[in-house]
Amino acid sequence: DQATKAGYPHFMLKEIHEQPQGIRETLNRRLDENNQIMFDDINLDKSNIDSITNIYIIACGTAYNAGLQGKFALQKIAGIKADADIASEFRYSDPFIDENTLVILVSQSGETLDTLAALREAKSKGATTLAITNVIGSSIAREADNVIYTWAGPEIAVASTKAYTTQVVVFYMLALYLADIKENISKENYSHIVDELLAIPDKVQSIIETEEKIKKIAEKIKDNTNGFFLGRGLDYSIATEASLKMKEVAYMHTEAFASGELKHGTIALIEENVPVVAIATQDNLFEKSLSNIKEVKARGAYVIGVTQISNRTIEEVADEVIFIPETDDLIAGITAIVPLQLLAYYVSILRGLDVDKPRNLAKSVTVE
Ligand code: G6P
Numbered sequence: 001d002q003a004t005k006a007g008y009p010h011f012m013l014k015e016i017h018e019q020p021q022g023i024r025e026t027l028n029r030r031l032d033e034n035n036q037i038m039f040d041d042i043n044l045d046k047s048n049i050d051s052i053t054n055i056y057i058i059a060c061g062t063a064y065n066a067g068l069q070g071k072f073a074l075q076k077i078a079g080i081k082a083d084a085d086i087a088s089e090f091r092y093s094d095p096f097i098d099e100n101t102l103v104i105l106v107s108q109s110g111e112t113l114d115t116l117a118a119l120r121e122a123k124s125k126g127a128t129t130l131a132i133t134n135v136i137g138s139s140i141a142r143e144a145d146n147v148i149y150t151w152a153g154p155e156i157a158v159a160s161t162k163a164y165t166t167q168v169v170v171f172y173m174l175a176l177y178l179a180d181i182k183e184n185i186s187k188e189n190y191s192h193i194v195d196e197l198l199a200i201p202d203k204v205q206s207i208i209e210t211e212e213k214i215k216k217i218a219e220k221i222k223d224n225t226n227g228f229f230l231g232r233g234l235d236y237s238i239a240t241e242a243s244l245k246m247k248e249v250a251y252m253h254t255e256a257f258a259s260g261e262l263k264h265g266t267i268a269l270i271e272e273n274v275p276v277v278a279i280a281t282q283d284n285l286f287e288k289s290l291s292n293i294k295e296v297k298a299r300g301a302y303v304i305g306v307t308q309i310s311n312r313t314i315e316e317v318a319d320e321v322i323f324i325p326e327t328d329d330l331i332a333g334i335t336a337i338v339p340l341q342l343l344a345y346y347v348s349i350l351r352g353l354d355v356d357k358p359r360n361l362a363k364s365v366t367v368e
Helices: 011-017 019-028 046-051 061-078 113-124 139-143 162-181 187-208 211-221 234-250 259-264 283-297 312-316 329-350
Strands: 054-059 081-086 101-107 128-133 146-149 226-231 253-258 275-279 302-308 320-324
Touching: 011 019, 011 329, 019 162, 019 187, 046 162, 054 061, 054 113, 061 081, 061 101, 061 162, 061 234, 061 329, 101 113, 113 128, 113 139, 128 139, 128 162, 146 162, 162 187, 162 329, 187 329, 211 302, 211 320, 211 329, 226 234, 226 259, 226 283, 234 253, 234 275, 234 329, 253 259, 259 283, 275 283, 275 329, 283 302, 283 312, 302 312, 302 329, 320 329
Parallel strands: 054 081, 054 101, 101 128, 128 146, 226 253, 226 275, 275 302, 302 320
Antiparallel strands: none
């Protein structure tokens, strides 16, 4: 057991540390020598791609949260209408599917029954299906029309970390690939985003090296029973995943809220010393995020900001700031989640919990 943890005390920590390598591998497997994305094995030619009118991204748990970033990438870069839906809900929602619909199934294990059932439903309705999975030859990989593998390597800890970040990377590559075929993106912009993606592994590494600071923040919040994660736009999807991690491994009751919704109800929950993680990576939304931070601060919250290094003014309003390296805002979700995975890990450890095998949870759920 110890050997497979490669000297790490837990699989979760090992897997968080393996993210630079997993992301690099996921990129390298699909880039040619000119840094062009290769998805040629995918059975979609230009006319198929031009005819896609909508995309459904279907998954459970962390994979669903990766799908939220996927929706952002597909709409923003490829310009195709995309929705993310929870697999167990999808079948009962009368989805709008026809032969011009692409359904993307995201699953680390490739065995989650709810996701598999959604895949079968989508196929029966005539959609083209595409799986994003980490396990070669898994049920979802075998049954989908097309597969893109993540190259995270085996994920053992119940709470998913490296599978999530590699799934998000695949979504960005897919969005770029579709945008290129649809002639929706300039060559310069395409190369710029690919270069930014290639720079991610080193940036993730540098975040991991700030672990001690994150552990100190974990010490400050470890005895709280409630907490909140706030974000707007892309940052809201990061908040959703960060909150799930905290619930899964640290058993802290946390919720993710869209910052703009604060005033419509959530703010009633803010009281003295409640931790609020405010994720603010998007330049165009930064001022709005600052004013949300001020609102919760004024009600006594203990605010932990997460932003890019140049946004120093956040230090004036937040109690603690986790700075992530400068990156194009478009892909900042891939880096911003990493310190929050570490935060959940350390709160769990400080509470003396079984971080790799949280109570009541299974790595892969093959029942409905
Ligand atoms: C279980 C795990 C989660 C995971 C979800 C989906 O609930 O505990 O960590 O995100 O299944 O798993 P999948 O293998 O389909 O990504």
